[in-house]
Amino acid sequence: MGNLKSSWSKGTLIAVIVVTFLFAGIFVSNYFKAKAASGESNNHQKNKVTNLSVKKNVSPETIVRNTNDLKLEKERMQKQQEDALHQRNEQEREISKVPNKRTPVTAAQPTTKDNTSSQPPSKKSNAAPTKPNITQLSESGKKIVYLTFDDGPAPFSNQIIKQLEKYQFKATFFMIDGNIKRYPEAVKLMVKSGETVGLHSVSHSQKKFYKSKKTVLNELNQNRDTLMKVSGVNSFIMRTPYGSAPNMTNEYKKAVKENGYIMWDWNIDSKDWYYKDKRYVNSVIDQIKQKKHHNGPLVILLHERKETLAHLPKLLDYLRKHGYEGKPIEKTTEPIQF
Helix, strand or coil: CHHHHHHHHHHHHHHHHHHHHHHHHHHHHHHHHHHHHHHHHHHHHHHHHHHHHHHHHCCHHHHHHHHHHHHHHHHHHHHHHHHHHHHHHHHHHHHHHHHHHCCCCCCCCCCCHHHHHHHHHHHHHHHCCCCCCCCCECCCCCEEEEEEEEEECCCCHHHHHHHHHHCCCCEEEEECHHHHHHCHHHHHHHHHHCCEEEECCCCCCHHHHCCCHHHHHHHHHHHHHHHHHHHCCCCCEECCCCCCCCCCCHHHHHHHHHCCCEECCCCEECCHHHHCCCHHHHHHHHHHHHCCCCCCCEEEEEECCHHHHHHHHHHHHHHHHCCEEECCCCCCCCCCCC
């Protein structure tokens, strides 16, 4: 019996020791797992705090303030640019006034910086006949204007020429094919009087004339042939029906140019086709006044109408009194085009 108790006691002791070690191992294992988890949590918290601190370094107020500063800086720079542009425009306007004020001064006087800066326009006027100054004088010392009459000839074309001769003006007549055939004597009188005769289509119809590049050239070619047969003048100076805009495409313009034709529009519309009375003269005068500082020739659109003839002396009288000379368009004259 004593031996049994001693044996049991040793077995119990061993079991207790084993259980103790087992629990100790579990405890140690759980301890290190918990510590590891705690370390990750701490690192995560540190990173979170660090991220928060980075975000907190740029507060919303700071962002708004920086945005406002950038906006103010842009506005300031834009204001400076606008001020500089305005100042430059003012200087250019002042410079542009110099030639007008000093026109009477002879070329022998010493030049200044202002004169130097104002020289390019006058140089362009001499070297580039495409844009001569409106105050450019003819050989007679008068300003040049181009009077152009469309849609003729007419039964009273000779009376228009008579008025022009009275004021010693010359003009340009853009004529329709059928009217040339109908009034050949009027065409011959224009040539004899020194007027320029030009082309103005066969149909005078937008739908027919501008239908294609071929129709444009066909009508001009026929118009030119008729004019040459009647007058002996092979003219390539022409004006399209109702003006080149908007129907004359770049393709059409290229075609007529390649075939030697010189297309003319105008920059003063008398609107005699609209008023049909003396108001067209006032319209021309108003437009001339508006173009007082315009660089380029004056080309006035008129029509061979009885109403235009009736008030033509008033227009010619105004032009003559204000120092204009009516010149005919020549093939070397740079055309006005829309």
